[in-house]
Amino acid sequence: MATKMKSRWADDEEDAELEAQRKREKEEKKRAKAEKQRKLDEQAAQLRLQEEQAAAAATESPSNQRELSSRPSKRRRLSPESAVPQTDLPPAKLLRFPGVEWKRCRSVEDYEKLNDIEEGAYGWVSRAKDMTTGKVVALKRLKMENAQDGIPVTGIREIQTLMDCEHPNIVALQEVVVGEDTSKIENIFLVLDFLEHDLKTLLEDMSEPFLNSEIKTLLLQLTSGVNYLHNNWILHRDLKTSNLLLNNRGQLKIADFGMARYFGDPAPKMTQLVVTLWYRSPELLLGAEKYGTAVDMWSIGCIFGELLTKEPLLQGKNEVDELSKIFELCGIPTEEAWPGFKRLPNARSLKLPKNPATHGSVLRAKFPFLTSAGSSLLISLLALNPAKRPSAKEMLDHPFFAEDPKPKSTAMFPTFPSKAGQEKRRRRGTPNAPVRGAAPDINVVDFSGIFAGREDEEKGGGFSLKLI
Amino acid sequence: MSHLSNPLASAAQLFSRTSDNALPIELQDSIRFYTARLTQAAGILLRFPQDITAQANVLLHRYWLMDDLMQHEFSDVSAATIYLTAKMSASPRSLRSITNVYAYLLSPSSSLASDTDPKNDPSSYYLSESTYIARRNRLLHIEGQILAALGFNTHVALPHPLAITYLQTLDAFHGKGGKAVAQKTVQYLNTALLSPQMLYLTHQPCALATAAIYLASREAGVKMPENEWWEVFDTEREELGFLVVGMKSLEGIAQEARERYGGGAMISRDDIRQELRKMGLVPGGGPGSGDAVEDEEAEMARMLDAKVSA
Numbered sequence: 001m002a003t004k005m006k007s008r009w010a011d012d013e014e015d016a017e018l019e020a021q022r023k024r025e026k027e028e029k030k031r032a033k034a035e036k037q038r039k040l041d042e043q044a045a046q047l048r049l050q051e052e053q054a055a056a057a058a059t060e061s062p063s064n065q066r067e068l069s070s071r072p073s074k075r076r077r078l079s080p081e082s083a084v085p086q087t088d089l090p091p092a093k094l095l096r097f098p099g100v101e102w103k104r105c106r107s108v109e110d111y112e113k114l115n116d117i118e119e120g121a122y123g124w125v126s127r128a129k130d131m132t133t134g135k136v137v138a139l140k141r142l143k144m145e146n147a148q149d150g151i152p153v154t155g156i157r158e159i160q161t162l163m164d165c166e167h168p169n170i171v172a173l174q175e176v177v178v179g180e181d182t183s184k185i186e187n188i189f190l191v192l193d194f195l196e197h198d199l200k201t202l203l204e205d206m207s208e209p210f211l212n213s214e215i216k217t218l219l220l221q222l223t224s225g226v227n228y229l230h231n232n233w234i235l236h237r238d239l240k241t242s243n244l245l246l247n248n249r250g251q252l253k254i255a256d257f258g259m260a261r262y263f264g265d266p267a268p269k270m271t272q273l274v275v276t277l278w279y280r281s282p283e284l285l286l287g288a289e290k291y292g293t294a295v296d297m298w299s300i301g302c303i304f305g306e307l308l309t310k311e312p313l314l315q316g317k318n319e320v321d322e323l324s325k326i327f328e329l330c331g332i333p334t335e336e337a338w339p340g341f342k343r344l345p346n347a348r349s350l351k352l353p354k355n356p357a358t359h360g361s362v363l364r365a366k367f368p369f370l371t372s373a374g375s376s377l378l379i380s381l382l383a384l385n386p387a388k389r390p391s392a393k394e395m396l397d398h399p400f401f402a403e404d405p406k407p408k409s410t411a412m413f414p415t416f417p418s419k420a421g422q423e424k425r426r427r428r429g430t431p432n433a434p435v436r437g438a439a440p441d442i443n444v445v446d447f448s449g450i451f452a453g454r455e456d457e458e459k460g461g462g463f464s465l466k467l468i
Numbered sequence: 469m470s471h472l473s474n475p476l477a478s479a480a481q482l483f484s485r486t487s488d489n490a491l492p493i494e495l496q497d498s499i500r501f502y503t504a505r506l507t508q509a510a511g512i513l514l515r516f517p518q519d520i521t522a523q524a525n526v527l528l529h530r531y532w533l534m535d536d537l538m539q540h541e542f543s544d545v546s547a548a549t550i551y552l553t554a555k556m557s558a559s560p561r562s563l564r565s566i567t568n569v570y571a572y573l574l575s576p577s578s579s580l581a582s583d584t585d586p587k588n589d590p591s592s593y594y595l596s597e598s599t600y601i602a603r604r605n606r607l608l609h610i611e612g613q614i615l616a617a618l619g620f621n622t623h624v625a626l627p628h629p630l631a632i633t634y635l636q637t638l639d640a641f642h643g644k645g646g647k648a649v650a651q652k653t654v655q656y657l658n659t660a661l662l663s664p665q666m667l668y669l670t671h672q673p674c675a676l677a678t679a680a681i682y683l684a685s686r687e688a689g690v691k692m693p694e695n696e697w698w699e700v701f702d703t704e705r706e707e708l709g710f711l712v713v714g715m716k717s718l719e720g721i722a723q724e725a726r727e728r729y730g731g732g733a734m735i736s737r738d739d740i741r742q743e744l745r746k747m748g749l750v751p752g753g754g755p756g757s758g759d760a761v762e763d764e765e766a767e768m769a770r771m772l773d774a775k776v777s778a
């Protein structure tokens with residue numbers, strides 16, 4: 001498969017053919033969109049008509065509602081039909097709101113299951129087809145842990161956050177459907193746009209990493225999605241390659257909002273038990289209770305590194321090991337570089353060398369092929385001090401994306417065979433997302449155990465971590 | 469996405485309340501009023517910030533445009549919406565505290581009962597373990613029903629923060645009566661939540677905020693700009709007029725309810741069935757309003773209990 005992919009890159013004819021096909025598809029989509037709009041307009045007109053008829057009927061025979069009442073009181077002038085929003089007022093300068101409503105959940109039986117995409121311990125995602133429209137979607141079943149508390153709040157939040165979002169780089173939630181037996185709501189499914197790949201599986205199957213131009217396109221999409229989230233006060237809190245979906249048109253969409261949360265300014269106290277270990281920022285590992293958008297930016301840095309090498313950047317075995325891997329790569333935190341870090345709960349239990357042999361980041365050395373703009377971006381994303389990391393907005397304006405090679409247009413993205421579209425996939429490369437429960441308390445015992453061993457080991461490495 | 473707007477009830481949803489087999493409107497009104505008032509009282513006892521209680525009542529009204537009013541006991545629907553709303557917020561409460569608070573509010577000792585001077589008798593709201601479990605299961609069952617009926621859309625934008633911003637913009641906080649205007653504004657917004665007219669389902673937060681400010685400033689005698697200032701807040705004159713009338717009307721509704729049901733804390737489905745009989749209507753005439761459904765429900769509750777204790 002790898003060689004086939006390679007040759008595809010060189011094959012101009014095939015490229016041209018593909019290009020032509022994409023054009024056709026685009027045209028087709030345009031037509032479909034126009035048709036959809038026409039239908040919508042028609043429906044809207046229909047609805048208005050019904051509204052008017054309903055209102056007319058109600059005013060014509062007001063006795064309808066009164067017949068049954070024992071006292072047709074004065075209050076009746078407040079008839080509900082006058083509450084119907086007027087549709088024929090001049091729209092003028094006033095803001096109009098979209099007419100969203102709420103609708104009862106449909107049944108999952110309205111979908112035909114095609115194949116499983118992922119079947120985990122409790123997670124379950126499959127490809128399915130809407131039997132009325134024929135549209136292919138992904139069905140994600142909500143995890144029902146702690147059923148004694150009813151429908152899990154994480155699930156409700158995941159749904160609400162997705163419903164609130166509308167952005168090309170965020171997976172669209174079309175609806176929520178439930179099991180056929182509605183007397184008990186136990187089986188709840190998110191109906192999502194289906195995308196052929198997730199980046200994790202894709203990277204595992206590629207023989208060569210993405211090209212720099214492709215990495216830029218992926219990062220730009222990821223970052224504009226994250227920028228949208230942060231602008232809307234949403235932290236994703238679980239950015240990692242397996243939660244980034246890619247379709248065959250080179251479009252990236254952020255998925256898995258199971259950890260997402262609205263945040264305020266100033267930051268509220270939140271659990272540190274978020275973000276899969278390998279993508280978890282040092283402030284979280286050190287137990288910060290107040291944190292913000294910078295935790296997502298750290299994860300983007302980890303993803304950047306992973307895209308460059310196809311390998312997760314910081315594969316710690318546990319919290320302590322993750323921290324020491326971070327310090328190895330990004331340097332030892334100092335009071336000047338990160339004022340106040342020593343006051344973080346878990347920082348008290350670690351003692352850092354006063355005069356380490358190597359001080360700063362070894363990132364530049366680890367990625368020698370990256371331009372200086374590229375490595376400066378990576379280094380800033382992986383700044384130990386969260387305040388030093390760029391915001392998503394700042395990242396989008398970074399010179400790295402302006403210099404050659406330019407980001408590849410998504411239309412020119414290569415296509416890859418899709419596992420999700422066919423057979424069941426097996427994968428458990430990354431540690432699972434953190435389980436909810438008590439916050440991780442990196443306890444002293446934990447530290448001593450691991451750092452005691454590491455101390456000798458790391459002497460030559462230029463720094464050591466010690467327990468007080 | 470918008471934090472400032474709400475999904476609104478469709479004309480069809482609103483109209484279905486007046487369909488042939490629906491309850492007489494004034495009985496529907498009493499149910500909506502009493503239940504929303506119960507939620508409000510529970511919110512206070514549970515020490516919720518007002519926004520949670522307000523959101524719970526909006527969800528309650530939305531739900532009742534989807535499912536039959538007589539489907540579940542009203543107080544259970546109130547408790548389930550408040551549990552659900554709190555769960556999603558930063559101040560969740562256990563089912564245990566919620567069922568306790570409701571047991572109290574529904575008891576003869578209830579602070580909600582207005583005409584008697586209730587003696588506090590703890591034994592009147594003591595919940596045995598088995599009663600607790602049965603209630604809990606009922607609430608969890610209704611929670612699922614609510615979410616499914618709403619398509620899991622739990623987004624509620626409230627007018628309260630908007631109103632404060634508007635008042636600041638209007639400079640109405642300063643000078644004499646500024647504080648009074650703010651307080652009255654919030655009162656109007658909270659009272660409107662109890663209104664069976666369901667103003668929060670038919671009007672966007674900006675219009676609700678504007679109407680409340682309009683009423684409050686008039687009442688407090690605070691001068692507002694001469695021009696059509698409400699248009700700055702995306703509210704048209706007609707809508708403002710409608711809301712002003714709507715927000716003023718709750719007193720009449722409350723009065724009428726007291727006359728009909730006495731000063732009790734809450735009404736139940738049995739009260740409604742009795743009213744129907746008085747009106748010469750057969751309870752159980754329409755689907756969902758009858759005893760058949762009630763039996764089905766009781767059956768369900770029993771099944772759930774059995775499942776838990778198994």
Ligand SMILES: Nc1ncnc2c1ncn2[C@@H]1O[C@H](COP(=O)(O)OP(=O)(O)OP(=O)(O)O)[C@@H](O)[C@H]1O
Binds near residue numbers: 120195
């Ligand atoms: N819309 C989709 N289209 C195609 N595949 C998807 C889609 N959503 C999810 N998947 C696949 O399912 C996997 C798991 O989805 P997701 O991360 O949303 O669920 P999860 O159970 O919360 O995951 P986890 O706990 O493993 O992080 C993804 O990594 C991806 O491979």
Ligand SMILES: [Mg+2]
Binds near residue numbers: 242243256
């Ligand atoms: Mg995931």
